[in-house]
Amino acid sequence: AQTVTQSQPEMSVQEAETVTLSCTYDTSESDYYLFWYKQPPSRQMILVIRQEAYKQQNATENRFSVNFQKAAKSFSLKISDSQLGDAAMYFCAYRRQGGSEKLVFGKGMKLTVNP
Amino acid sequence: DADVTQTPRNRITKTGKRIMLECSQTKGHDRMYWYRQDPGLGLRLIYYSFDVKDINKGEISDGYSVSRQAQAKFSLSLESAIPNQIALYFCATSDSGRGYNEQFFGPGTRLTVL
Numbered sequence: 713a714q715t716v717t718q719s720q721p722e723m724s725v726q727e728a729e730t731v732t733l734s735c736t737y738d739t740s741e742s743d744y745y746l747f748w749y750k751q752p753p754s755r756q757m758i759l760v761i762r763q764e765a766y767k768q769q770n771a772t773e774n775r776f777s778v779n780f781q782k783a784a785k786s787f788s789l790k791i792s793d794s795q796l797g798d799a800a801m802y803f804c805a806y807r808r809q810g811g812s813e814k815l816v817f818g819k820g821m822k823l824t825v826n827p
Numbered sequence: 828d829a830d831v832t833q834t835p836r837n838r839i840t841k842t843g844k845r846i847m848l849e850c851s852q853t854k855g856h857d858r859m860y861w862y863r864q865d866p867g868l869g870l871r872l873i874y875y876s877f878d879v880k881d882i883n884k885g886e887i888s889d890g891y892s893v894s895r896q897a898q899a900k901f902s903l904s905l906e907s908a909i910p911n912q913i914a915l916y917f918c919a920t921s922d923s924g925r926g927y928n929e930q931f932f933g934p935g936t937r938l939t940v941l
Contacts (some may be wrong), residue, residue, distance in 0.1 A: 714867065716869075719874060719886045744926075752936075755915060755935045755937075756932065756934055756935070757870075757919075757932035757935075758932075759929060759930075759931075762929065768891030798838060803869055803870070807928070813858070813875075813921070813928055814860070814872040814875065814885060814886075815862075815870065815872070815919075815930060817866055817871070818869055820867075820869055820871045
């Protein structure tokens with residue numbers, strides 16, 4: 713079974729600084745997708761960024777970028793120029809290609825942004 | 828207007844009662860999912876449906892049932908609510924026509940069982 717591990721339950725960062733959130737996963741599949749979701753206090757799940765496993769290039773969305781290391785099964789999220797609105801729970805998620813296509817989530821990490 | 832809506836947003840019920848949580852979407856997606864979020868455990872899949880006639884159990888389906896009344900509507904029922912079903916429930920949708928099948932989540936329903 714696939715598993716997703718977020719080993720750091722909480723992190724903090726100063727406004728305008730850069731922070732990296734770590735995620736590792738375990739799978740025997742070769743074709744899959746990885747996602748980072750943000751959950752602010754409103755509890756809405758918001759997709760931040762996604763990565764297709766077959767792509768070697770790391771995904772980037774504005775201030776958010778990932779470091780995808782397929783061999784190491786590592787998928788970290790870097791937030792640059794942190795803003796107060798980035799404060800939230802962040803969840804790493806995995807989805808295999810085919811089957812139920814369910815998302816397998818990590819336990820989440822709480823990010824605090826200090827002014 | 829929200830693309831994926833859930834009603835109610837909050838629900839308080841008593842042990843043993845049957846309740847229904849509803850999800851509707853205007854995105855035109857064919858796939859719908861119900862997840863449960865417990866503190867410290869992330870989200871886990873309860874049921875999923877690839878179309879109106881295709882409903883499947885997820886990893887934690889015991890104590891739950893679902894109904895796909897139309898492509899746009901997917902309801903989750905708790906046959907006899909118990910306190911360990913206290914959680915945040917999310918509905919999600921995706922479009923099978925898109926390669927990465929991004930899932931879009933509703934705002935969640937917080938369930939309390941007394």
